[in-house]
Amino acid sequence: MMKILTLFLLLPFIAFSQDWQVLMQEAVKAETAMNDELAFEKYQQVVKLQPASIVALCRSSELASKIGHRHKRKEIQARHYEIARAFAARALKLDPNSAEANFVMSVAMGRLALVSSGKDMISYVKDIKTFADRAVQLAPNDFRGYHVLGKWYYEISHLGIFKRTAVKVFYGEFPEASYSDAINAYEKSRQLNPAFNLNYLELAKVYNQVGQKGKAISLLQTLNNLPVKIQDDIRVKQEGRRLQETISQKLNS
Numbered sequence: 001m002m003k004i005l006t007l008f009l010l011l012p013f014i015a016f017s018q019d020w021q022v023l024m025q026e027a028v029k030a031e032t033a034m035n036d037e038l039a040f041e042k043y044q045q046v047v048k049l050q051p052a053s054i055v056a057l058c059r060s061s062e063l064a065s066k067i068g069h070r071h072k073r074k075e076i077q078a079r080h081y082e083i084a085r086a087f088a089a090r091a092l093k094l095d096p097n098s099a100e101a102n103f104v105m106s107v108a109m110g111r112l113a114l115v116s117s118g119k120d121m122i123s124y125v126k127d128i129k130t131f132a133d134r135a136v137q138l139a140p141n142d143f144r145g146y147h148v149l150g151k152w153y154y155e156i157s158h159l160g161i162f163k164r165t166a167v168k169v170f171y172g173e174f175p176e177a178s179y180s181d182a183i184n185a186y187e188k189s190r191q192l193n194p195a196f197n198l199n200y201l202e203l204a205k206v207y208n209q210v211g212q213k214g215k216a217i218s219l220l221q222t223l224n225n226l227p228v229k230i231q232d233d234i235r236v237k238q239e240g241r242r243l244q245e246t247i248s249q250k251l252n253s
Contacts, residue, residue, distance in 0.1 A: 043060040061083075061087035099139035187203070220247075
């Protein structure tokens with residue numbers, strides 16, 4: 001009788017555990033099927049049931065950044081990026097030494113910088129580097145942190161004189177960044193994961209910028225032959241083909 005009563009009392013907790021685990025499996029399945037919107041919804045449901053799940057918080061953050069980036073309206077983008085930052089902040093509060101939490105926060109900061117201006121934008125730019133550096137320190141074999149750093153080095157090096165002056169005022173001095181730093185970071189990311197589509201596109205942009213157009217075209221050709229693994233790969237490949245055509249036309253003109 002006591003065993004039956006104990007089992008009866010435990011049933012709600014067993015069902016609760018199964019519920020969030022099923023949702024987590026469904027979220028992973030949706031991501032694998034390149035249905036980011038459904039995956040985002042499922043991960044948020046997991047967070048409601050398991051508020052301390054760093055995995056669900058981080059996946060929710062990264063997907064909010066990705067989905068927001070696909071929208072054309074700035075206000076919708078900004079709303080998603082704020083959500084991404086909020087999820088990342090919750091994960092960091094649970095574990096400041098989580099490489100994943102630091103990575104997704106660096107991504108959220110990068111997205112927010114794109115839709116901001118003035119001091120807010122410069123503050124976000126500074127935070128990108130802080131969180132990306134920390135992510136690399138905590139997980140030196142994770143290609144994603146190096147990719148974010150590559151993007152940061154490229155964008156800082158690529159700033160116009162007005163924005164460079166604004167960044168210098170905020171920092172006190174202009175942060176050390178060069179196209180060479182960007183190349184090194186992107187190449188490290190490629191070494192760790194040769195199948196990451198976006199890295200080929202961004203690395204090709206840097207090589208094109210520094211006049212190494214042959215290397216840029218070679219990278220874009222490789223990109224075109226890589227398999228599509230995530231939803232954004234379709235857009236990345238399309239952009240890569242356009243960039244390759246532009247570079248080729250300039251070489252042949």
